[in-house]
Amino acid sequence: MSRHLAWFLSAVVMLAMSAPLQALNYEVGGCKTVTGYVNFTTISAAVAGVPAGSKILVCPGVYPEQVTITQPLTLKGIASGNASRAVIAINPNGNLAPNVTSITGQSLYAQLLVQNSTPNSPITVNIIGITVDGAGGNVGCGTDLAGIFYASGTSGTINEITARHQQSSDCGNGIWVENGAGLSQTITVENSSVHNMDGSGIVAISDQNPLTLTAAIRGNFVSDTAVSEPYGSTGIYAQGNSTAITGNIITGGTNVASQFTGIATDQNESGGGGITVSGNVVADIPEPHGESAGISPRNGTIVQSNKVSNVYVAFFPQAITVGPTIQSNTSMNTKYALAFNCIGNSTTSVSGNIFSDSGIGLDTVPSQALIGHNSFYNIDTVQADPCP
Amino acid sequence: MSQRLVWFFVSAVVAVSAPMEASNYQVGGCKPPLTNFPTIQAAVNSVPAGSTIQVCPGVYPEQVTITQPLTLLGVRAGNSNRAVIAINPTGGLAPNVTSIIGQGLYAQVLVQNVNPPGPVNITGITVDGGGGNVGCSTSVGLVGIFYAVGTSGTINEVTTRNHQSSGCGNSIWAENTAGATQIIRIENSSVRNFDNWGITAFSDQNTSTLTATINRNFINPASSALAVNAQGMVGSIANNVVTSAGVGIGSLAYAGPITVSGNTVADVVGGIGVEVTSGTTAASNKVSNMANAFYFPDGGATVKSNTVMNATYAFDLHCFVGSTVSANTVNDSQFGFQYPPW
Numbered sequence: 093m094s095r096h097l098a099w100f101l102s103a104v105v106m107l108a109m110s111a112p113l114q115a116l117n118y119e120v121g122g123c124k125t126v127t128g129y130v131n132f133t134t135i136s137a138a139v140a141g142v143p144a145g146s147k148i149l150v151c152p153g154v155y156p157e158q159v160t161i162t163q164p165l166t167l168k169g170i171a172s173g174n175a176s177r178a179v180i181a182i183n184p185n186g187n188l189a190p191n192v193t194s195i196t197g198q199s200l201y202a203q204l205l206v207q208n209s210t211p212n213s214p215i216t217v218n219i220i221g222i223t224v225d226g227a228g229g230n231v232g233c234g235t236d237l238a239g240i241f242y243a244s245g246t247s248g249t250i251n252e253i254t255a256r257h258q259q260s261s262d263c264g265n266g267i268w269v270e271n272g273a274g275l276s277q278t279i280t281v282e283n284s285s286v287h288n289m290d291g292s293g294i295v296a297i298s299d300q301n302p303l304t305l306t307a308a309i310r311g312n313f314v315s316d317t318a319v320s321e322p323y324g325s326t327g328i329y330a331q332g333n334s335t336a337i338t339g340n341i342i343t344g345g346t347n348v349a350s351q352f353t354g355i356a357t358d359q360n361e362s363g364g365g366g367i368t369v370s371g372n373v374v375a376d377i378p379e380p381h382g383e384s385a386g387i388s389p390r391n392g393t394i395v396q397s398n399k400v401s402n403v404y405v406a407f408f409p410q411a412i413t414v415g416p417t418i419q420s421n422t423s424m425n426t427k428y429a430l431a432f433n434c435i436g437n438s439t440t441s442v443s444g445n446i447f448s449d450s451g452i453g454l455d456t457v458p459s460q461a462l463i464g465h466n467s468f469y470n471i472d473t474v475q476a477d478p479c480p
Numbered sequence: 481m482s483q484r485l486v487w488f489f490v491s492a493v494v495a496v497s498a499p500m501e502a503s504n505y506q507v508g509g510c511k512p513p514l515t516n517f518p519t520i521q522a523a524v525n526s527v528p529a530g531s532t533i534q535v536c537p538g539v540y541p542e543q544v545t546i547t548q549p550l551t552l553l554g555v556r557a558g559n560s561n562r563a564v565i566a567i568n569p570t571g572g573l574a575p576n577v578t579s580i581i582g583q584g585l586y587a588q589v590l591v592q593n594v595n596p597p598g599p600v601n602i603t604g605i606t607v608d609g610g611g612g613n614v615g616c617s618t619s620v621g622l623v624g625i626f627y628a629v630g631t632s633g634t635i636n637e638v639t640t641r642n643h644q645s646s647g648c649g650n651s652i653w654a655e656n657t658a659g660a661t662q663i664i665r666i667e668n669s670s671v672r673n674f675d676n677w678g679i680t681a682f683s684d685q686n687t688s689t690l691t692a693t694i695n696r697n698f699i700n701p702a703s704s705a706l707a708v709n710a711q712g713m714v715g716s717i718a719n720n721v722v723t724s725a726g727v728g729i730g731s732l733a734y735a736g737p738i739t740v741s742g743n744t745v746a747d748v749v750g751g752i753g754v755e756v757t758s759g760t761t762a763a764s765n766k767v768s769n770m771a772n773a774f775y776f777p778d779g780g781a782t783v784k785s786n787t788v789m790n791a792t793y794a795f796d797l798h799c800f801v802g803s804t805v806s807a808n809t810v811n812d813s814q815f816g817f818q819y820p821p822w
Contacts, residue, residue, distance in 0.1 A: 176816070223812065254790075254812035285789040285812035287769065313768040313789040315747065341766055343723060343746040373744045373766075376700065376723035399721055399744075401670070401698040424639075424670040424698040449606070449639040449670035449698075453561070469604045469637040470554065470670070471561040 118142045121151025123172035135159050135180065139167065150222060152176060156183035160191060160205045161217050169221035177254075178222055180204055182229040190235050192243055195272040195299050201231050201260075202238045202268075208245035211274045217248040226258035233263035236291060242269035242279055249280040259290040262325070266314075270297040271305040271333075280308040288316045292326045293342070298333040301360055305333035314342045325351070327374070330367050331358040337369045344377035344384075352377050352384045354403070358410070359391040367393045377403045386423070389416040392439070401425045406447075408433075415440025415461065422446045429471070431455040434479035442466060452476045502528045508536025510557035520544050520552070520565065529596055535605060537561060541568035543576060545590045549598025549633075554605045562639075563605055565589060567612040575620070577628055580657045580684050585623045585650075586614045592628035599663075600633040607651075609643035609674075616648030621676065627654035627664055634665040643674040644702060653680040656690040665693045671707075672700040678725070683712035688735035691715045701725050704751060710738055718742050726751040728767075732777075733759030740765060753791070756781035758802065772796045773813070779803050779821075787811075793818040 117129045120138045124131070129149075132138035138148045139161045147166040152175035159180060161167070169178035180203055182188060192207065193199045203224050206217045224239040231237050239255035242248065250267060258264035266286040271277040279296070286293040293314035298305035307330065314327040327342035335357070342354040354374030359367045367389075374386040385408035386400035392414040398421045400406040406423035407430040409416050415437050422445070423429045429447035432440075436458035443464025447453050453471040457463065458479050468474055505527045506514040511534050517523035523533045524546045532551040537560035544565060546552070554563040565588055567573060575584045577592060588607050591600045607624040614622050622645035625635060635652060643649035651671045654664040664681060671678045678699045681692035692713040697720045699707040704726030708717055714736035721744045722728040728745035731738045731754065740762040745753040748770035756762050758780025765786045767773040773791040774783055779802030787809045788794045794810040796818040797803065810816050 221811075252809075252811050256812070283787075283809070283811065285768070287790050287812075311787075313746075313766070315769045315790060341744055341746060341768060343769060373721055373746075375698070375721055375744075376747050399698070401721055402672070402700045402723060422668075422696075425672055425700060446637075446668070448637055448668070449641075449672075468556065468561045469668075470606045470639040474556065474559045474561050476559075 116146060117149075118146055119149040119151060120155070121153050121178070123151035123170070124149060135167070139163070139165060150178040152178055154179045154181050156181045156185075158183075158188060158191065158201075158203055158205070160207060162207055162209055162215070164215040164217060166218040166220065167222060168218075169223070176221070180222060180224045182225070182227060184228060188229055188231060190231075192241055194268070194297070195244060195270050196297065198236055200236045200238045200241060200268070201229065202241035203229070204240045205243065206241065206246045206248065207243045211245040214245050214247055214275050214277060217242070217246060218251070219248070219253055220251045221253065223254040223256070225256055226260070226264055227256075229258070229264075230260045233261040236260065236263040236265060238265045238268045240267045244270060244272040245274055245277065247277045247279055249282070250284060251280070252283045254285045255289075256286070257288045259288065261290070263291050264289050265291040265295055266293045268295040268297075269305075269307060270295075271300070272298070273300055274304065276304045276306065278306045280310070281312060282308065283311045284313075286312060286314045290325070292329050294328045296329070296333055296335055297331045300332070303332070303334050303360065307333055307335040308338070309335060309340065310338040312340045314340065315344070326353045326356040328355045329357075332360050333367070335367045337367070337372065339371045341373045343375050353388045353408075354386045354400070356388040357390055357393040359389075359393050359414075369393060369395045370397050372398045373400075374398065374403065375401045386426075389418070392416060396420050398422075404428065405431050406450075407431075409436065409440070412436050412440060417441045418445065420444045422448070423450065424448045426450045428452045428455050432457050432461065432479075434458050436461040438462065447471060502530035504532050504534060506534045506536065507540070508538050508557075508563070510536035511555065524548070524550060524552070530598065535563040537563055539564045539566050541566045543573065543586075543588055543590070545576065545592065546600050547593050547595060549594055549596065549600055551601040551603065552605060553603045561604075564608050565605060566608045567610060569611060573612055573614065575614075577626055579653070580629060580655055580682070582618065583621050584619050585621050585626060585653075586612065587623045587626035588612070589625045590628065591626065591631045591633065594631050598632075600627070600631060601636070602633070602638055603636045604638065606639040606641070608641050609645075609649060610641070612643070613645045613649075616646035621645060621648035621650060623650040623653045625652045627662075629655060629657050630659060630662065632662045632664060634667070635669060636665070637668045639670045639672075641670075641673045643676075645675065647675050649675040650677045650680060653677065653682070654690065654692060655680070655682040657684050659689060661689045661691055663691045665695070666697065667693070667695045669697045671697055673702045675701070675703050675705055677705065677709040678707040680709040681711070681713040681715075682709070683735055685712065685735055688712050688714040693718075695719055697721075699723075699725070706730055714738060716741065720744070723747045724749075727755055728753045728770075730755040731760040731762070732757050737761065739763070745770075756783060756803075762786060767791070772818075774805075776800055776803055784808065788813060797821060
């Protein structure tokens with residue numbers, strides 16, 4: 093066989109193999125004027141109209157839609173000319189509707205909903221470089237608002253997105269991912285900017301034992317997430333799943349919160365998996381009411397190598413059956429470096445931390461807790477409020 | 481000479497040096513049997529050069545001037561671990577040093593004219609400027625810790641707080657002018673609630689005479705102040721967490737290279753995250769929630785591999801040519817490049 097013929101045959105084979113996948117170039121907004129792109133005028137039309145597995149490029153612009161994705165695809169905001177922001181916004185003419193009920197029973201208005209109608213056949217959806225803006229979407233509290241919602245039976249990656257202004261009478265959330273019964277899912281939320289919520293920034297929940305959700309929440313910036321009393325809110329909240337919360341930056345910003353927690357976890361009491369909180373910075377949440385916390389781990393969460401500053405309580409473990417491990421963290425400029433509320437046991441471990449510039453170092457420490465070697469600098473009272 | 485005689489002479493030398501031997505001393509009485517001094521000032525005046533002075537928890541309403549190499553170390557006693565150098569509520573705060581910029585300063589801890597030459601190290605001490613408002617002008621200001629011309633040392637795990645003086649309250653200030661290069665390290669410290677400059681490292685020479693390392697500090701001003709003020713120093717500003725400043729890190733590298741890396745700068749609402757001049761390399765910083773993430777007052781800076789989110793302007797280049805801006809990630813900003821020269 094001549095080399096020419098070989099080349100020809102392989103080209104034919106490649107073309108023939110790729111052809112059934114159909115045209116893989118889809119766009120919304122009309123900025124891709126070169127041939128080969130199929131154009132849609134709305135994101136909703138695109139996500140319903142493309143073949144499964146397609147990539148949809150979204151041109152800069154404002155898209156006042158509620159979008160529901162029910163098939164595997166990638167939604168990617170792109171630059172065009174001098175702009176690089178595609179915004180999914182609240183339609184100023186109304187029509188925002190509740191469209192999903194969480195496994196927690198909470199019903200929500202999701203601006204961008206990823207949902208699976210065939211639970212035994214999970215779908216993977218990736219969202220990249222999109223802004224989801226909740227301004228004008230105050231639907232009250234009771235039925236929450238969410239910027240992006242990944243419902244049960246969905247997997248995927250959320251990367252370099254912006255979620256902002258999800259404010260709904262203290263029930264506005266940025267990104268919410270969850271999984272209930274069924275096949276295990278994997279969701280990554282990374283490199284995203286989440287700000288000006290009045291509920292929670294990033295939420296990952298599973299209610300199953302054994303675990304059905306593995307989540308990675310990494311490299312995100314969460315700020316100006318505030319809620320008025322009596323509701324509490326969190327920058328990042330992980331419940332009942334296997335989650336790595338790594339390298340995020342969570343700050344209070346100008347919107348000083350009441351009852352704000354930078355990172356809160358509620359790991360299953362049993363059932364394997366585990367939640368790790370490492371390498372995060374939680375800062376700048378001064379709290380006039382004495383309720384803000386940097387990191388609040390529940391049960392066996394591992395909390396290590398985080399930096400926490402300018403908060404009321406740096407580390408605040410909640411009810412514990414399996415103790416958290418709190419090691420190699422640094423806290424500065426706090427009222428309390430670590431407060432236990434007398435809840436803990438022999439699996440609670442605190443070691444290798446540096447606690448500096450605090451009114452009280454260790455507070456309400458249960459006698460069973462394993463307090464190893466920690467460094468204290470500039471602490472008014474090293475240990476206070478002994479437990480009965 | 482017999483062995484006995486040698487032994488005798490050696491003993492004699494030991495006898496002469498013994499009273500001058502650097503050792504451990506204490507202030508506050510919590511560490512018997514160490515020799516105790518009633519005030520920090522009495523201790524730093526009296527101990528042999530190179531000594532370590534352990535400072536017991538408590539409040540010390542003193543202005544302290546250190547003129548010999550030594551280590552000042554805050555220690556734990558019982559359940560308390562905070563030694564506070566505070567403003568004397570009965571008055572007496574006096575201007576005690578003039579900066580090379582001509583400003584007369586009321587320094588709470590002043591390191592100057594160190595003789596014999598050697599480092600002055602301060603560890604685990606809190607310096608509280610509360611009640612020390614001495615006003616504000618080009619000739620008057622307040623400072624928590626001041627390392628004057630010709631001094632070196634390490635500041636580690638200190639807290640400085642409440643340096644508010646009508647806009648002239650400074651936390652930690654190290655400077656040098658002509659003469660031998662000095663080396664200053666400012667690390668692991670909590671610097672907060674000041675109203676002018678947080679950490680200042682300043683040399684006024686064309687070729688820098690101050691090598692500074694500003695690492696792993698947590699800096700949180702009271703108002704729209706400048707958190708890290710690096711002017712004419714050479715060295716590194718790394719892994720700090722800076723929040724709520726007016727300007728997060730100002731790197732004016734006019735006298736030699738400055739590296740700004742691995743810092744987290746956030747919540748500088750309406751202000752500047754990192755100001756970078758020619759000679760500055762800013763790499764792998766995370767900058768979020770502000771007006772100008774990187775601000776270029778001239779050309780020639782290198783800004784690479786940083787992450788910017790939630791800024792009005794990611795790179796405000798002011799039409800200056802010569803800077804290198806590459807491999808950065810910008811998400812969620814109104815303007816990527818403002819006033820680009822191209």
